[in-house]
Amino acid sequence: MTTHDSPASDYQPLLLPHPGRKQPVELAEYRAGGGYDALLKAVKQMTREQVIDEVKSSGLRGRGGAGFSAGKKWSFVPKGPGAKYLCVNADESEPGTFKDREIMEIEPHLLLEGVAITSYAIGATLAFIYIRGEYTVAADRLDAAIEEAKQAGLLGKHLFGTDYELDVLVYRGAGAYICGEETALLESLEGKRPMPRSRPPFPAVSGLYAKPTVINNVETIANVPHIIARGAAWYQTLGSAPNNTGPKILCLSGSVNRPGNYEIALGSISLRDLVYGERFGQGMLRGRALKAILPAGVSAPLIPADKLDARIDYDGIQAAGSMLGSASFIVLNEDVCIVKAALRMVEFFRHESCGKCTPCREGTGWLAQVLDRVEHGKGDAADLELLLSLADRISGKVLCALGDFATSPVVATIKHFRAEYLAHIELGRCPKPEWC
Amino acid sequence: MLSPATRQKITDEGQRYPEKRSALLPSLKLAQGEVGWLPREVVAEVADLLGLSHQAAIEITTFYTMLRKQDPGGCVVDVCIQLPCALRGAESVYRKIAEHLGADGRIEHGHGHAVARDGSATAVATVECFGSCHRAPMCRVNDEYWEHLDVNDLDKLLARIDELAANYRARGEAAVREGGQP
Amino acid sequence: MAEQSSAPPSDRVTLSIDGKRVSVAKGTLLVEAAREAGIEIPVFCYHSRLTPVGACRMCLVEIEKMPRLQTACTTPVAEGMVVSTQSKPATDAQEGVLELLLAHHPLDCPVCDKGGECPLQDNTFAHGHGKSRFTEAKRHKDKAFELGPRILLDKERCILCYRCVRFHQEVPGDEALAVIDRGGDSEIGTLDGHGYDSPFSGNTIDLCPVGALTSVDYRFRSRPWDLTRHRSVCSGCSMGCNTEIHARNGTILRLVPRENAAINDLWLCDRGRFDTKVGRQGRLGTPSLRAPRSGGSGDPGASSVSWSEGIAHVAKLLRGARVGIHVAGDVSSEALGVLTQGLLPQLPDARVSIAASCATAWPVQGDMQNLDRASAFVLVDFDAWNDLPVLALTLRRAIGRGAKLIVLGEPGGLSRDTHHAFPVAMNELAGTLDSLRSALSAASDDARMAAASAALQSGAVAVLASTASASDAPTRTALVAFVEALGAKAQVVLQGAPSLVANAAGAQRIAGSLIGGVDVFARAREGALDVLLTLGALPPTDLTCTTVAISWQPPTGADAALAAHVILPTCHPYEQAGSLVNFAGIVQAVEAGGMPPKGALPDHRALAELANALGASLPLELNDLRAELAKTESLFSPLIQPLGQPAAGTRRGLFLVHS
Numbered sequence A: 001m002t003t004h005d006s007p008a009s010d011y012q013p014l015l016l017p018h019p020g021r022k023q024p025v026e027l028a029e030y031r032a033g034g035g036y037d038a039l040l041k042a043v044k045q046m047t048r049e050q051v052i053d054e055v056k057s058s059g060l061r062g063r064g065g066a067g068f069s070a071g072k073k074w075s076f077v078p079k080g081p082g083a084k085y086l087c088v089n090a091d092e093s094e095p096g097t098f099k100d101r102e103i104m105e106i107e108p109h110l111l112l113e114g115v116a117i118t119s120y121a122i123g124a125t126l127a128f129i130y131i132r133g134e135y136t137v138a139a140d141r142l143d144a145a146i147e148e149a150k151q152a153g154l155l156g157k158h159l160f161g162t163d164y165e166l167d168v169l170v171y172r173g174a175g176a177y178i179c180g181e182e183t184a185l186l187e188s189l190e191g192k193r194p195m196p197r198s199r200p201p202f203p204a205v206s207g208l209y210a211k212p213t214v215i216n217n218v219e220t221i222a223n224v225p226h227i228i229a230r231g232a233a234w235y236q237t238l239g240s241a242p243n244n245t246g247p248k249i250l251c252l253s254g255s256v257n258r259p260g261n262y263e264i265a266l267g268s269i270s271l272r273d274l275v276y277g278e279r280f281g282q283g284m285l286r287g288r289a290l291k292a293i294l295p296a297g298v299s300a301p302l303i304p305a306d307k308l309d310a311r312i313d314y315d316g317i318q319a320a321g322s323m324l325g326s327a328s329f330i331v332l333n334e335d336v337c338i339v340k341a342a343l344r345m346v347e348f349f350r351h352e353s354c355g356k357c358t359p360c361r362e363g364t365g366w367l368a369q370v371l372d373r374v375e376h377g378k379g380d381a382a383d384l385e386l387l388l389s390l391a392d393r394i395s396g397k398v399l400c401a402l403g404d405f406a407t408s409p410v411v412a413t414i415k416h417f418r419a420e421y422l423a424h425i426e427l428g429r430c431p432k433p434e435w436c
Numbered sequence B: 001m002l003s004p005a006t007r008q009k010i011t012d013e014g015q016r017y018p019e020k021r022s023a024l025l026p027s028l029k030l031a032q033g034e035v036g037w038l039p040r041e042v043v044a045e046v047a048d049l050l051g052l053s054h055q056a057a058i059e060i061t062t063f064y065t066m067l068r069k070q071d072p073g074g075c076v077v078d079v080c081i082q083l084p085c086a087l088r089g090a091e092s093v094y095r096k097i098a099e100h101l102g103a104d105g106r107i108e109h110g111h112g113h114a115v116a117r118d119g120s121a122t123a124v125a126t127v128e129c130f131g132s133c134h135r136a137p138m139c140r141v142n143d144e145y146w147e148h149l150d151v152n153d154l155d156k157l158l159a160r161i162d163e164l165a166a167n168y169r170a171r172g173e174a175a176v177r178e179g180g181q182p
Numbered sequence C: 001m002a003e004q005s006s007a008p009p010s011d012r013v014t015l016s017i018d019g020k021r022v023s024v025a026k027g028t029l030l031v032e033a034a035r036e037a038g039i040e041i042p043v044f045c046y047h048s049r050l051t052p053v054g055a056c057r058m059c060l061v062e063i064e065k066m067p068r069l070q071t072a073c074t075t076p077v078a079e080g081m082v083v084s085t086q087s088k089p090a091t092d093a094q095e096g097v098l099e100l101l102l103a104h105h106p107l108d109c110p111v112c113d114k115g116g117e118c119p120l121q122d123n124t125f126a127h128g129h130g131k132s133r134f135t136e137a138k139r140h141k142d143k144a145f146e147l148g149p150r151i152l153l154d155k156e157r158c159i160l161c162y163r164c165v166r167f168h169q170e171v172p173g174d175e176a177l178a179v180i181d182r183g184g185d186s187e188i189g190t191l192d193g194h195g196y197d198s199p200f201s202g203n204t205i206d207l208c209p210v211g212a213l214t215s216v217d218y219r220f221r222s223r224p225w226d227l228t229r230h231r232s233v234c235s236g237c238s239m240g241c242n243t244e245i246h247a248r249n250g251t252i253l254r255l256v257p258r259e260n261a262a263i264n265d266l267w268l269c270d271r272g273r274f275d276t277k278v279g280r281q282g283r284l285g286t287p288s289l290r291a292p293r294s295g296g297s298g299d300p301g302a303s304s305v306s307w308s309e310g311i312a313h314v315a316k317l318l319r320g321a322r323v324g325i326h327v328a329g330d331v332s333s334e335a336l337g338v339l340t341q342g343l344l345p346q347l348p349d350a351r352v353s354i355a356a357s358c359a360t361a362w363p364v365q366g367d368m369q370n371l372d373r374a375s376a377f378v379l380v381d382f383d384a385w386n387d388l389p390v391l392a393l394t395l396r397r398a399i400g401r402g403a404k405l406i407v408l409g410e411p412g413g414l415s416r417d418t419h420h421a422f423p424v425a426m427n428e429l430a431g432t433l434d435s436l437r438s439a440l441s442a443a444s445d446d447a448r449m450a451a452a453s454a455a456l457q458s459g460a461v462a463v464l465a466s467t468a469s470a471s472d473a474p475t476r477t478a479l480v481a482f483v484e485a486l487g488a489k490a491q492v493v494l495q496g497a498p499s500l501v502a503n504a505a506g507a508q509r510i511a512g513s514l515i516g517g518v519d520v521f522a523r524a525r526e527g528a529l530d531v532l533l534t535l536g537a538l539p540p541t542d543l544t545c546t547t548v549a550i551s552w553q554p555p556t557g558a559d560a561a562l563a564a565h566v567i568l569p570t571c572h573p574y575e576q577a578g579s580l581v582n583f584a585g586i587v588q589a590v591e592a593g594g595m596p597p598k599g600a601l602p603d604h605r606a607l608a609e610l611a612n613a614l615g616a617s618l619p620l621e622l623n624d625l626r627a628e629l630a631k632t633e634s635l636f637s638p639l640i641q642p643l644g645q646p647a648a649g650t651r652r653g654l655f656l657v658h659s
């Protein structure tokens, strides 16, 4: 199969409306297209509860991975006086993920408008955008956009002439995947080692500086202005209510002809469309056969080639045995050695494990050692059971989901490609030494 | 060790957040911006400026990969070899850069770190995903992103690396001539 | 079945753990609820005095209706909760965590100081399973890394429970330790590698659940099963921290804290723990006599005599002579009692002086336990952190619960925790106190004064001053006026200027009038004395009169030749039973913790023998002696052991030496 025509070709992107663009949309341009009207509407015409209700009924689910209802999360924040914070999760460090980067680099005001509406809804007067340290261009552009918005009275004191005020600070990380985990992010922001916190208490009750805090992904927040501007009912027409509404950016990478960010209405295309569609991946690189797709970076189980008809939305990917997560699709072709791929993914988690909890700190290292041995032909038949048993000793027993993530490359690759593991053991070497 | 300007910036940073400790990470970055890396005395100086314990500062410094515990010399080349890049030939790119520097480009356990054979001016390391998977393979040279790399056409990249290393050496030699520390 | 509760039922929660019905206070953590029910859930990172972090995952248990296993150390109880610590998933998880923890842990238990008292060892026996499947290369790290002057770190043994780091963050708050690097490379350390130098560092040895943090002093010196343990009280300062002395063959090897919620909780400071080194080397066991200097033969020519000879000799020296007596500050209450009730009546003209360090111009009043519920502290030139370090921890605990700290004078070691600091010089203290007093009742235009006084408008307040400031007349006047004004607003629960020496409060109570009264050394130099007797110390070497020392200290070095004419060798404070009174008046018994040199007597015993030789008739056995002293000094009453129970300090035959 080469490429095919993809459906939904009349879809108008909302989050990344300027595909291919290199320069950011500045304030004047953003305003000319109706930008910040949603913020105006929220602060002038809506109560906080109304904003929350609108977002709740839109069905918007978090785009950072766990897919939790955004409106519901906001509603957990206690009403009444006292500091509250919004922290935008722009740590985007999941391998294969580069959507938030493009939103921030090209559409900074869309994000800022969402930040302002969300802050208003939860009663925060200070919002942080926690951005991974490597994204210096995006961070600089956000800083510039914040300055522009402040000058124009859209942020800062007396926002839009109301008595609501909001300051937004861009906080730059320094190289640690764990900072994407929401409580580690809070620790990092507090100037401590970014080690996840034990929950409860949940951040909505006791988060940043022990104050009620909402943490949302960049893409989640970028949805908010559209919901407020055009209403929950309109929003629900994108995708399929109740579980899979709204636009979604898919990050496509790996062995395809045209990697990149593609925005769709949830559920409007299949995995096959994404890889082979003319508007999307345009088929496999050098025409090689597809071996498997990772749908959520390296953090969720891979999906084998026989499930390419799965719909791309929360339910569809779950039905295919995995999770939509950050919607970062990494495509593996037939040349890939699955053991080496698993090793590479486990190495990622070993490297990024914060080290706080035992199973993840010790288990990821051990998994990597065994995988490395197997990859180099020094494994034996008992190693497969050892790997699965170690995965079991980690999964469900760790403090944060990173440890759980670390087991899926092992469990899923053994499940779907056991023969390839056995081939390493029988041959006493990697059957595909030429790969990579 | 830090200049008055940087010290002032750090003091200002200390006032920016609801709690002072939040200023630690940005301040360490400011210090690294000036010195090039974070020797322990500099870490201590940052902690003192913010009125925080030395341990608070070293805990942070050693956690994050972007905070440098060693002098990186003229430039550090970070080559991403996580899966999306690996699928598009990142390991060959890494080896080729290492080879160019006369360093051993062996990747062990998926992680490599090689220092140029001619000394400390350049180092090349394998790193995890930088969010450029759609422009893979990629590397970062100091703070510059180099994307869409082609293993058969790395001349511009290698020239840039050489240029940064040469600048660093020249600065060092100038400093020695002026009687200072290189 | 758990015990019936005293709290009202609404504050109680009933749950089931391993089929046992347990009723505990609301908010109790599962791990503590299980303890109350006699079920021990294995833990490493959890410690009752530290904020739970759920890091080690050793305490995973199964809770009905919860999708995952939960950490018992972070989960509060809930009504009707059904918990299993023994189900297959729970025991698998416990076994799994142990296997992972042990993967890189060295197998050097036979040479590890912690062997025999190691939670990792214990948990492995109780919850581990068979042999390790780990056949990969172990991580190699530093073994006896000098973290600081007193503490060694074995980086291979460390299981990263972070108790030590958390202790310093939370209890003293000095952040003396850090976690360096991350993930599997994480290590405990400090910024400059060997810079672990907190006054509380020894506590981390106790907290460490493996043999990673060990004492430089104690390393390789004993195994726990070879130690005898003796209940004691630290004599490093007047806090009165409870200790356990661990000795082997009578030699004191280490001091560890003994829990006492009212005083030291679980902690000791390093000064108390490490600074007292008690050896028998060079010390005397039997009295030593030296001819008066004038008739001496170069070498002191000291001769060792029996106790009865020695006592008789000293009695003869004292009878009818002009006698001066000097008493050191850490002498037990019993010895002081014998002095005042037994010896002095026999020597009516003696000049006596108890060390001036026992003096205070402002005796402490109030109940120490109130400190934990105080809402504010006012410290006047009083550096708790350095002077009574463990008291600083008590203050911090209250501050953690919201109490405010107001400091007048030089900022001491608690400056990080001070809410209102008035860093004035000694001669400005009185004025500052007066301003603060005025601000209590009238609006102050000094914003800092107003803010500080706001914290003093109600609640329970403690005011502590240094003895130096309390002895300064204007400051003392200001202090009294301040406390009086404060009393009209808040409840003053503790006040005074604690003397810092171990039994100052005991001396104040038993022999207050003798403290710092006459300068007996000056008297001796003036030629106004025939004999100077020192108790608990050696005399100065420049005296011409006859000197008698009742002391454990051996004369050393060049001064040995000039030491006292007579030495009646006694036990070190840690080798004798007795009692001490802490700065706030808490009376505590001390057991003998180590073996003195053969023959040496407890101070009170040597003094009593001497008093009797001069005509008194005091009982010699400690319990009888206390009963006798109690007739006139009530301090001793609670120390008397009822008949049939062994008196404190008589374990292990430490008085064999008496003939």
Ligand SMILES: Cc1cc2nc3c(=O)[nH]c(=O)nc-3n(C[C@H](O)[C@H](O)[C@H](O)COP(=O)(O)O)c2cc1C
Binding pocket: A061, A062, A063, A064, A065, A066, A067, A068, A070, A089, A090, A091, A092, A093, A094, A177, A178, A179, A180, A181, A182, A183, A215, A216, A217, A218, A220, A221, A400, A401, A402
């Ligand atoms: C190890 C780990 C890494 C994560 N990284 C990110 C990330 O880079 N960006 C993100 O938005 N969420 C990340 N998450 C999810 C966050 O914890 C959190 O669920 C999310 O930010 C909530 O926002 P949302 O509800 O808008 O998705 C990560 C979670 C884990 C456990």
Ligand code: SF4
Binding pocket: A178, A195, A196, A352, A353, A354, A355, A356, A357, A358, A360, A361, A398, A399, A400, A401, A402, A403, A404
């Ligand atoms: S699962 Fe890993 S990353 Fe998460 S807390 Fe545990 S050690 Fe840290």
Ligand code: FES
Binding pocket: C042, C043, C044, C045, C046, C053, C054, C055, C056, C057, C058, C059, C060, C071, C072, C073, C074
């Ligand atoms: S004791 Fe509960 S996680 Fe360590």
